[in-house]
Amino acid sequence: MSTDTTELLKGAAELFPDEVVTQAHVRHLELPGGVGRFALITLDNGFDHTKPTTFGPASLANLDAALDQVEKEAKEGEIVGVGLTGKPFIFAVGADLKGVELLKKREDALAIGQGGHAVFRRLADLGVPTFAYYNGAAMGGGVEVGLHCTYRTVSQAAPAFGLPEVFLGLVPGWGGCALLPNLIGADRAVSVIIENSLNQNKQLKGPQVYELGIADAIFEGADFLEESLRWTAAVLKGEIEVVRPEIDRDEAWDQAVARGRQIADGKVHGAAPAAYRALDIIAAAKSGDLRAGFEAEDKALADLIMGGELRSGIYAFNLVQKRAKRPAGAPDKSLARPVTKVGVVGAGLMASQLAMLFARRLEVPVVLTDIDQERVDKGVGYVHEEIDKLLLKGRVNQDKANRLKALVTGSLDKSTAFADADFVIEAVFEEMSLKQKIFAEVEAVVPEHAILATNTSSLSITEMSSQLKHPERVVGFHFFNPVAILPLLEIVRAERTDDASLATAFAVAKSLKKSAVLVKDAPAFVVNRVLTRFLGEVLRSIDEGTPVEVADRALAPLGLPMSPIVLLELVGPAVAHHVSGTLNAAFPDRFGVSENLGRIVAAGKRNLYVYDSGKPELDPEVDALFETGDVVLTEEQVRERALDAIAQEVRLMLDEGVVAEAQDVDLCLITGAGWPFHLGGITPYLDREGVSERATGRRFLEPGVASVPA
Amino acid sequence: MPRTARDVVFVDGVRTPFGKAGPKGIYHETRADDLVVKCIRELMRRNPDLPPERIDEVALAATTQIGDQGLTLGRTAGILAGLPNSVPGYSIDRMCAGAMTAVTSTAGSISFGAYDVVVAGGVEHMGRHPMGEGVDPNPRFVSEKLVDQSALFMGMTAENLHDRFPHLTKQRADEYAVRSQEKAAKAYANGKIQQDLVPITVRRTNEEAGETGWGLATQDEPMRPGTTLESLASLKTPFRAHGRVTPGNAAGLNDGATASLIAAEDFAREMELPVRMRLVSYAFAGVEPEVMGVGPVPSTEKALAKAGLSIDDIGLFEINEAFAVQVLALLDHYGIADDDPRVNQYGGAIAYGHPLASSGVRLMTQLARQFEEQPHVRYGLTTMCVGFGMGGTVIWENPNFEGAGK
DSSP states (O other): OOHHHHHHHHHHHHTOTTOOOOEEEEEEEEEGGGTEEEEEEEEEOSSOTTSOOOBOHHHHHHHHHHHHHHHHHHHTTOOSEEEEEESTTEEEOOBOHHHHHHOOSHHHHHHHHHHHHHHHGGGGOSSSOEEEEEOSEEETHHHHHHHTSSEEEEETTOOOEEOTHHHHTOOOTTTHHHHHHHHHOHHHHHIIIIIHHHTTSOOBOHHHHHHTTSSSEEEOGGGHHHHHHHHHHHHHHTSSOOOOOOOOOSHHHHHHHHHHHHHHHHHHTTOOSHHHHHHHHHHHGGGOOHHHHHHHHHHHHHHHHTSHHHHHHHHHHHHHHTGGGSOTTOOOGGGOOOOOOEEEEOOSHHHHHHHHHHHHHHOSOEEEEOSSHHHHHHHHHHHHHHHHHHHHTTSSOHHHHHHHHHHEEEESOHHHHTTTOSEEEEOOOSOHHHHHHHHHHHHHHSOTTOEEEEOOSSSOHHHHTTTSSOGGGEEEEEEOSSTTTOOEEEEEEOTTOOHHHHHHHHHHHHHTTOEEEEEESOTTTTHHHHHHHHHHHHHHHHHHTOOHHHHHHTTGGGOOSSOHHHHHHHHOHHHHHHHHHHHHHHOTTTOOOOHHHHHHHHTTOOOSEEOTTSSOEEOHHHHHHOOOOSOOOOHHHHHHHHHHHHHHHHHHHHHHTSSSSHHHHHHHHHHHHOOOGGGTSSHHHHHHTTHHHHHHSSOSSOTTSSSOOO | OOOOOOOEEEEEEEEOOOEEOSTTSTTTTSOHHHHHHHHHHHHHHHOTTSOGGGOOEEEEEOSSOSGGGOSOHHHHHHHHTTOOTTOOEEEEOBTBTHHHHHHHHHHHHHHHTSOSEEEEEEEEETTTSOTTTTOOOOTHHHHTTSSOGGGGOHHHHHHHHHHHOTTSOHHHHHHHHHHHHHHHHHHHHTTTTGGGBOOEEEEEOOGGGSSOEEEEEOSOSSOOTTOOHHHHHTOOOTTSTTOSOOTTSBOOOEEEEEEEEEEEHHHHHHTTOOOOEEEEEEEEEEOOGGGGGGTHHHHHHHHHHHHTOOGGGEEEEEEOOSBHHHHHHHHHHHTOOTTOTTBOTTOOHHHHOOOGGGHHHHHHHHHHHHHHHOTTOOEEEEEEEETTTEEEEEEEEOTTOOSSOO
């Protein structure tokens, strides 16, 4: 260990006193076949697999000390090689993000990168061959420490392997960007570092790690480490020669980087720097100059760690990983009642999607009802087709498909179908009187303990339940389309909803594998209220005279998953119009109803754009419907207006107590609207861009939360 | 329906290195099922000509069938080893002769025509499952004096054996033990043992036991090369004050597993599997539980009689060394010298250890290697004593026999 590294890591460790420290145990063994004495380093934080091994500064110092020991042994000829592996089921899952969140100064951020490099790099220079045995989950720095070794093996049972840095807002900066393309070629490296990361942090499994060439050998989980050591012995004996394919360093390299840029543009639209920084390093790695690559990694890490995008990314990651699993304000789960049968009122598309979800996740009988047999048959038919699709894709086997199909039935007779239901959800047309009538009918036939849930997106649940004998068992259960994909479920507590019903709703949500957020019975709840407000401002700009294209480009710097007009098309102009009407009725000062939108709906148009030329252009028929003013705003002006409106609306929602905290708004936007990690949902972005202060006079989050601490 | 009994052969056998039971033993943090699973996988690797789906049974023995040695180990270990779901399995218990019984029971079924090839073996992790764990002896054993209390403690039965045969002295037992260690050390030096060992990765988190992290067990932990009569003389006699049985002239408390492939000879020939030994006969017999160590005498008599052989026909002996006195009792019965070169050529359980239900297959694996080296030998036997007063003997024929000598 050089004194510099020691000092560097010591300084870093002082900034992170709560680190869960990983030990690097050195143990010696005789390799099979009389090959000689071998030092095996086990990375282990002393907890079981539910707390995976990570690298903080003290952990790196431990590995450094272990490397001191084995380096000396290697020099003195006492060992023939060095191996690195993890505790059961876990190799190592990378840097400890809690430490990153605490960093305030760029020099400290720089030290993190440099410290990692200084330690990991030693594995390439010990004087004896080094072997990484990826025995289980390996992510980020866990993958990278192995890349510095001479050889790698991977377990067929490794459940998750990846470089998620770009997903969070970092670059693989402990060697990943520089080493991986030089090991497996730029194109494959771009797939792992950029494509998988931006594709909802997709992980590789053991066999793919081998197929990509990251590992030189793969062994089954049952005796992975034994076989790895046997393989090691054979390699050291010269019985196995490891041959890796030649890397294409010509045009293919540049093409790979260009492909990476396209992927990044498609996902973050230039709005977040991490992917581009990673691609720059991958591009430069073509020269094979690792030292320069590592320096570039250090610099990129330091820049990104000191940037708001990464801080927002970590904040968002924690919301999705932690807050989503322990919803704020949910009652004690012991109050929840069992749900052994579900009723669905309505058999339209939404109702059918719900039936599918309930049957698949709860595995209890689900009965669809509607006003005529044809609709009921259609709904049940839809579910059965969806189950067949799962069967074809191999997601369920024939037995499970049989079971699921048998669970979903249809009926015209609510009194029989719902007589033993514990949970009945309605998904009929958004009309208060209709929903009230249905709830009254259902209440008359269901058992006393049954929950009545509504999938309304904007109607008042308190009003909906006002005529019932037992309004305390009514909850809002607002899903997002497509139900199977978007994780968010807004659970609405109406004025008289009791804790047991609410607890049951949260328990059901958990079984459905949804991220539940508790919201108050307020118009359009959270996601639709924010989206409608912001869309309303964009439409108002258009109504007033700003060209559609200009208004639609205005939000591009945020890197939202889709532009406002594309979002409008996805929601459907009719639904958007309906919701804006509801919100207009509630808050006429802030929510307008676009007349042009009304015209589009009246004309029965579903889309505003045509794509004949390959890129979106305003449909001339829509253009002809438009009547606009003559106030032409710039993109910047539209953006300012829209962002100010969002900030104002979120502040009002918090003041009204629609949700407990700004974190819940962000969680809703991430999981219900797909808003990106680099915005942290939205409030971290509004804070860091100064919008919050400008529009509401204050920040949403304390400095240091989703931002660099002061 | 007419049937023909089929010849049964020992195809291959492997084992884990044996460990010392207890907190400092190599397998202290290793599961018992993992030990036997890795043996099965090694057998499959060593015999690639055998399609795994052709295996008709996995018979695994353990004395204490609790926890990681429970749950119908034969079945669960098969699944864990990656054998197809179509391969069934079951568990067996005859205490120390568990793996031996796994071999003989399946051999009987092979001969009958029920199976073509099986995995038979055993495991005992005496660290995780000490002898007597969870036992609940019927009180009638004592109240009706069905057995003496000492019958439940193997060391005491060995002392009882010294009582019965006063000429089998502690001195002779210790001399036998020294030879066992010497022969084992020599067998190791000549690479006789390692070829059938499955290296096992072992985790250690307890710093007091040595270097922590993952290690690799590649040799038997209990061995004490260089053991002398003087060093043995000073050992305590834990089962009786001023007794004769010591940790030095008995096998220890051990962890380990074994597995073998047993097949119909016609099947083995068809699949081009090795034929290392041919089963001639087997027998189990009972004696008074208080002197269980003498069990091999009647079981060997019975097995020889069934085979139509005499003790003089046996060219090699693999006798389990639970206690030196128990080996001596068998040899004495037949008038064989304590240091007869046909007996336990590679040493025995006093050196390697005796993880109860696994040991039967270790004897067979070692005998098979001796058969290979000594084609002038036609017959050999494996035998062991069993708790509660039993013995088991299996007589094998050397397929390499070249027709000279016995």
